[in-house]
Amino acid sequence: MNIIETHNLTRRFGRTEAVHGLDLQVPSGSVCALLGPNGAGKSTTIRMLLNLLHSTSGRATVMGTDSRKLGPAELANIGYVAESQSLPLWMTVREYLDFCRPFYPRWDATLEAKLLDLFELPPERKMKHLSRGMVMKTALLSSLAYRPPLLVLDEPFAGLDPLVRDEFVRGMLEISELGDWTVLVSSHDIEEVERLCDRVAVIYAGRLKFNETTDALLGRFRRVEVTGATNATPVSGGLEWTQAGALTSWVEPAYAGESTERAWRERFPGASVNASPMTLREIYLALAHSERAGAKKEEAA
Amino acid sequence: MNLTWHIVKKDIRRFRLPLALWVGLILAQTILCFVLFRWADEEVMVLRTGINGLDALHEILWGMQLVLGFFLVAGLVQEDPLVGQQTWWVTRPITGLRLLSAKLISAVLFFGLLPVLALLPWWLFCGYGASEVLRASLQIMLGQAIVSVLAFGVATLTANYSRFTVAFLLLVFAWICCSGPLFAYRMSGLSWGLGMTRMQLTILVAIATVLAVIIHQYRTRALPKSWAILATGFVLMLLSLGFAPWDWSRAIDWRSGEPAGLAKVVATPGPVDLHERRKSPYDDESMVTMLVGTRLEGLPRGIAINGGRAAGTLRWTDGTNLERQGWTFSYFGPVAWELMGASVRATKYLVDSQRGDLSVAPSVAADIGLPRSYAVKLRERAPAWDAHFKLNVYAGEVVAEVPLKPGARDGRAGHRIEVREVLRFKDRKDKGLTLTIAETEPVLDSDYLPGFLTTTSRRGTPNTFYALVSKDRSKIAMVGEERLIYTMMGTVGIEQRRIDFAPGLLAYPAQPDWLDDAVLMKVAFYRIGSISRAVHTDGLEELESSRAKPIPGVPAPAPNH
Numbered sequence: 001m002n003i004i005e006t007h008n009l010t011r012r013f014g015r016t017e018a019v020h021g022l023d024l025q026v027p028s029g030s031v032c033a034l035l036g037p038n039g040a041g042k043s044t045t046i047r048m049l050l051n052l053l054h055s056t057s058g059r060a061t062v063m064g065t066d067s068r069k070l071g072p073a074e075l076a077n078i079g080y081v082a083e084s085q086s087l088p089l090w091m092t093v094r095e096y097l098d099f100c101r102p103f104y105p106r107w108d109a110t111l112e113a114k115l116l117d118l119f120e121l122p123p124e125r126k127m128k129h130l131s132r133g134m135v136m137k138t139a140l141l142s143s144l145a146y147r148p149p150l151l152v153l154d155e156p157f158a159g160l161d162p163l164v165r166d167e168f169v170r171g172m173l174e175i176s177e178l179g180d181w182t183v184l185v186s187s188h189d190i191e192e193v194e195r196l197c198d199r200v201a202v203i204y205a206g207r208l209k210f211n212e213t214t215d216a217l218l219g220r221f222r223r224v225e226v227t228g229a230t231n232a233t234p235v236s237g238g239l240e241w242t243q244a245g246a247l248t249s250w251v252e253p254a255y256a257g258e259s260t261e262r263a264w265r266e267r268f269p270g271a272s273v274n275a276s277p278m279t280l281r282e283i284y285l286a287l288a289h290s291e292r293a294g295a296k297k298e299e300a301a
Numbered sequence: 302m303n304l305t306w307h308i309v310k311k312d313i314r315r316f317r318l319p320l321a322l323w324v325g326l327i328l329a330q331t332i333l334c335f336v337l338f339r340w341a342d343e344e345v346m347v348l349r350t351g352i353n354g355l356d357a358l359h360e361i362l363w364g365m366q367l368v369l370g371f372f373l374v375a376g377l378v379q380e381d382p383l384v385g386q387q388t389w390w391v392t393r394p395i396t397g398l399r400l401l402s403a404k405l406i407s408a409v410l411f412f413g414l415l416p417v418l419a420l421l422p423w424w425l426f427c428g429y430g431a432s433e434v435l436r437a438s439l440q441i442m443l444g445q446a447i448v449s450v451l452a453f454g455v456a457t458l459t460a461n462y463s464r465f466t467v468a469f470l471l472l473v474f475a476w477i478c479c480s481g482p483l484f485a486y487r488m489s490g491l492s493w494g495l496g497m498t499r500m501q502l503t504i505l506v507a508i509a510t511v512l513a514v515i516i517h518q519y520r521t522r523a524l525p526k527s528w529a530i531l532a533t534g535f536v537l538m539l540l541s542l543g544f545a546p547w548d549w550s551r552a553i554d555w556r557s558g559e560p561a562g563l564a565k566v567v568a569t570p571g572p573v574d575l576h577e578r579r580k581s582p583y584d585d586e587s588m589v590t591m592l593v594g595t596r597l598e599g600l601p602r603g604i605a606i607n608g609g610r611a612a613g614t615l616r617w618t619d620g621t622n623l624e625r626q627g628w629t630f631s632y633f634g635p636v637a638w639e640l641m642g643a644s645v646r647a648t649k650y651l652v653d654s655q656r657g658d659l660s661v662a663p664s665v666a667a668d669i670g671l672p673r674s675y676a677v678k679l680r681e682r683a684p685a686w687d688a689h690f691k692l693n694v695y696a697g698e699v700v701a702e703v704p705l706k707p708g709a710r711d712g713r714a715g716h717r718i719e720v721r722e723v724l725r726f727k728d729r730k731d732k733g734l735t736l737t738i739a740e741t742e743p744v745l746d747s748d749y750l751p752g753f754l755t756t757t758s759r760r761g762t763p764n765t766f767y768a769l770v771s772k773d774r775s776k777i778a779m780v781g782e783e784r785l786i787y788t789m790m791g792t793v794g795i796e797q798r799r800i801d802f803a804p805g806l807l808a809y810p811a812q813p814d815w816l817d818d819a820v821l822m823k824v825a826f827y828r829i830g831s832i833s834r835a836v837h838t839d840g841l842e843e844l845e846s847s848r849a850k851p852i853p854g855v856p857a858p859a860p861n862h
Contacts, residue, residue, distance in 0.1 A: 088315075
């Protein structure tokens with residue numbers, strides 16, 4: 001069952017199309033990363049999902065409800081943390097939690113205390129006197145304490161220094177063991193996301209490029225290096241094709257194990273073919289470079 | 302409801318400091334009121350200068366309160382903004398309508414209840430009863446609401462103070478630019494009623510527009526549509542101001558109807574008194590003044606007639622008709638004396654040729670401009686007179702009765718009088734005296750309630766009447782008043798008055814044999830409605846005293862006239 005579904009979701013700002021015909025599914029129980037460069041449309045998508053922004057066309061359902069009709073009942077089951085969110089910084093951490101608590105019938109005071117301790121937050125300090133990371137952790141705490149089935153994080157690592165970022169991720173990993181959450185996290189910090197997610201959706205220029213499990217993604221992408229093949233022609237579907245003398249390399253997005261390797265050996269007879277696994281970051285960069293090159297070609301055309 | 306109160310409590314906590322400052326400004330003004338009321342100085346100039354200074358300070362404090370209140374409303378709304386995608390409450394289980402309810406409750410508490418509570422000690426000091434407190438509270442809240450609703454509306458469309466200020470100034474600028482030509486070309490020369498209706502309708506449309514914007518924003522947060530609603534309302538306001546054809550002034554003036562118990566009041570026409578118009582640049586030299594006396598009989602005790610309009614036609618047997626209209630005037634004195642319990646009977650001092658015999662029944666005089674040629678005609682032959690009077694009805698009540706001793710005080714219904722000084726001058730031939738008093742009275746303060754709304758208020762600013770009355774009520778002295786200082790604060794007028802007993806003021810000169818036992822009495826007359834009466838006479842006679850007066854261009858009447 002998908003906890004989030006979008007169908008042809010589109011949002012325009014004047015002539016600019018921030019999100020174009022997005023069809024996204026996030027299965028229940030998954031931790032899904034929405035990846036993409038700045039301006040790809042990640043935050044716009046999330047804001048449409050949470051009814052912070054209306055779509056120009058298409059529709060989205062969150063927990064089975066049209067996102068435009070999300071009411072208190074649905075929002076009581078959704079946790080949302082965004083880097084850009086303006087919180088009431090004049091409150092102390094304690095006051096903020098005290099304010100949020102009555103709105104959630106399922107608020108877990110024990111979990112609140114545990115997270116307060118885990119995040120090492122000073123309860124009596126005003127949020128305006130906290131570091132950015134602390135404020136983000138406060139926001140995360142206030143969005144977790146009622147054990148929402150769905151947690152949406154929009155650029156939660158932006159602006160955090162590496163140490164805080166690491167603490168934040170570790171905190172997320174620790175709390176992931178405390179409940180059964182579905183998490184949608186948008187970011188362009190791939191290393192952090194890689195530690196958290198079991199599913200990746202990549203969005204580029206408002207378009208969804210793919211949406212699959214991390215395992216499947218890592219499994220189908222390979223960096224291929226062929227030594228000894230001269231005048232080789234680019235492999236269909238390959239990304240970042242380069243040839244320098246006898247060394248030819250590309251990124252294969254459809255690696256299927258032995259059958260793919262056999263096909264390469266047949267294509268480059270006598271050459272040495274080496275296919276190495278890629279990290280999520282490498283995959284993402286390969287895709288991004290490829291998209292950028294494609295966009296430049298289109299512009300030139 | 303608990304969750305709504307939860308948000309209200311959060312807002313109270315958020316704004317406790319600016320609110321304290323805001324209430325402090327109100328309290329500071331209240332303290333100024335006490336000072337203004339208490340200040341005494343033998344030198345009138347010193348008193349006036351000092352009190353004018355305090356009055357200016359009061360105005361400054363009031364201005365600060367207005368500006369601070371305006372931005373406080375904006376802050377209250379923008380604490381949980383409706384504009385932008387960063388607002389955090391939207392992703393919490395809080396509906397827009399719940400938030401709106403909370404904000405409205407907060408606004409009523411902050412800008413309605415708090416000022417009322419801050420002013421309550423002052424009102425009680427002034428002698429306000431429950432009804433005066435209620436009336437003044439409503440007045441304060443209504444006045445405050447007009448400011449608050451406007452700020453509230455603009456704040457729902459903006460994300461922060463700077464945008465709020467810019468949007469507000471732009472709206473004001475747009476309104477001035479668009480309404481200016483309408484005021485110049487569509488509002489000039491209108492009847493009072495039509496002009497007033499257009500103003501009130503415009504205000505009504507403005508409030509409805511702002512309310513629609515507020516509700517729409519809280520329900521949908523669809524900013525472009527909310528601006529569209531505002532723009533539509535803006536256009537409707539301009540249309541109302543420039544083109545509304547209706548005159549609703551009578552319908553919405555709660556005091557315009559005929560009060561109960563006046564059905565038996567009969568108006569009978571009296572004589573005419575012709576005068577040469579006073580020479581002034583505004584007087585039409587071709588006109589003379591025709592004062593038409595009309596007696597009113599059957600008025601209940603304590604009810605007085607004062608002011609109004611008369612429209613009538615003079616008809617001569619030769620077929621000449623002349624339609625004229627004018628203002629009417631009258632005199633509160635006899636009704637006030639009656640309320641004071643004074644057994645005063647008519648004497649030569651109290652018979653006024655312009656108003657008839659004041660001791661028998663209240664009379665009104667219609668002041669009508671008459672072309673000089675028609676004045677000649679009137680002296681030649683008495684015309685018939687068909688007229689219609691619309692007269693203001695006032696109910697009087699004794700609100701203070703103070704002995705003539707320094708420090709003596711009395712008062713009720715918001716009228717508090719304290720005697721400051723009793724001066725008797727040995728060299729005064731009339732053996733009179735001069736009193737200095739400080740007093741308060743409830744008013745419709747335009748600081749709090751814009752003037753155009755005062756017509757819709759059930760009880761306006763009183764007309765007051767003072768007299769010295771002997772304890773046995775057998776003697777009365779009318780007084781000449783001089784207002785030394787006057788200021789208004791929160792529905793209360795504060796003044797210090799010098800009351801002089803001098804001859805030549807339609808008065809019994811005060812006499813030392815009874816002044817020691819006399820009390821100063823004050824009667825307040827409140828307008829309670831109006832009556833309309835038709836009068837008719839076949840022959841409109843001129844007063845004998847009038848006939849003897851020479852009027853240039855109008856020959857004296859024939860002796861057998």
